[in-house]
Amino acid sequence: MIHPHAIVDPRAELDPSVTVGPFTTIGAGVKIAAGTVIGSHVVIKGPSEIGRNNRIYQFASVGEDTPDLKYQGEPTRLIMGDNNVVREGVTIHRGTIQDRSETVIGSDNLLMAYVHIGHDCVVGNHTILVNNASISGHVVVDDWAILSGYALVHQFVQIGAHAFVGPGSFLYHDVPAFVTATGSPAQPRTINREGMKRRGFSSEQIAQINRAYKILYRRGLTAEQALVELQGLGDDPAVGLFHASVARSRRGIIR
CATH class of the missing domain: 1.20.1180.10 (Udp N-acetylglucosamine O-acyltransferase, C-terminal domain)
Structure with missing residues (x-):
C-alpha cells in the first residue's frame, strides 16, 4: 500500500490499509487512520492526526509549519477528521501556541484545488472551499458553509453555519449563519435559501x-x-x- 518511492518516517503511524503514492513524504508524528488514500508528491508533516477514508491529492501540503512570524518551532498540531477530500495543491498549516496550538478540520469537507487553511483555523463538517479560497489564521468556518473561488478571509473572522460566500469576496467581518455574502469588502445580500x-x-x-x-x-x-x-x-x-x-x-x- 506504500509505494517504494514514497518516504515515510519510521516514527509515523499509518494504518495498514492506508495507500501512499510515489514521491510522497510523510514525517514524524503523523498518524493516519484506516482507508485514507494519499496521492503522489504529497507532503504531510507532524504532529498531525488524519482520520479515516480521507483522499489527499497530488502536491498537497498538509501539517506544515505556519509562516506566522511569532512561531518559533513550538510543538503544535493539525487534526483532521474523516471522509475529507483534499484536492491538488491545497496547503494546511498547523497551529501556534499564541492561540489553540492546533488547526482543526472536521469531516466530510471538500477542499478544492489550491485552497489555503491557515494556522489555528477551525473548519467544521460538510463545508466546501472552492478553488483558491484562502482563510487566514484563527478563522472559524462552521458546518455546511461554502466559500466560493478566490474568497479571502481575514484573521479571526467567523463564518456561520450554512453561510454562502460569493466568488472573489473579501471578508473583514463575521458572516452570520445562513447569510449570503458577496463583494470586496463582503456585504450581506440575502439568506442562503437554496x-x-x-x-x-x-x-x-x-x-x-x-x-x-x-x-x-x-x-x-x-x-x-x-x-x-x-x-x-x-x-x-x-x-x-x-x-x-x-x-x-x-x-x-x-x-
Missing part, C-alpha cells in the same frame, strides 16, 4: 430565517438591538443558530 432547501429545512424555517435576516439587516437596528428582537421569533433551532452566530461576534458582523 442551500437551506437542499439540506432539508422546512418552508417555515426558511421563512423564519428570512424574518431574522430582515430584523438584523433591514430595520436599522444595531446588532445588540437585533439580538433582543430575534428572541421574539421563538425557539426554532435554525433561528437559535442564527442568533448565536451574531451574539458570538467579536470583530463585528458584515454590514
Whole structure:
C-alpha cells in the first residue's frame, strides 16, 4: 500500500490499509487512520492526526509549519477528521501556541484545488472551499458553509453555519449563519435559501430565517438591538443558530 518511492518516517503511524503514492513524504508524528488514500508528491508533516477514508491529492501540503512570524518551532498540531477530500495543491498549516496550538478540520469537507487553511483555523463538517479560497489564521468556518473561488478571509473572522460566500469576496467581518455574502469588502445580500432547501429545512424555517435576516439587516437596528428582537421569533433551532452566530461576534458582523 506504500509505494517504494514514497518516504515515510519510521516514527509515523499509518494504518495498514492506508495507500501512499510515489514521491510522497510523510514525517514524524503523523498518524493516519484506516482507508485514507494519499496521492503522489504529497507532503504531510507532524504532529498531525488524519482520520479515516480521507483522499489527499497530488502536491498537497498538509501539517506544515505556519509562516506566522511569532512561531518559533513550538510543538503544535493539525487534526483532521474523516471522509475529507483534499484536492491538488491545497496547503494546511498547523497551529501556534499564541492561540489553540492546533488547526482543526472536521469531516466530510471538500477542499478544492489550491485552497489555503491557515494556522489555528477551525473548519467544521460538510463545508466546501472552492478553488483558491484562502482563510487566514484563527478563522472559524462552521458546518455546511461554502466559500466560493478566490474568497479571502481575514484573521479571526467567523463564518456561520450554512453561510454562502460569493466568488472573489473579501471578508473583514463575521458572516452570520445562513447569510449570503458577496463583494470586496463582503456585504450581506440575502439568506442562503437554496442551500437551506437542499439540506432539508422546512418552508417555515426558511421563512423564519428570512424574518431574522430582515430584523438584523433591514430595520436599522444595531446588532445588540437585533439580538433582543430575534428572541421574539421563538425557539426554532435554525433561528437559535442564527442568533448565536451574531451574539458570538467579536470583530463585528458584515454590514
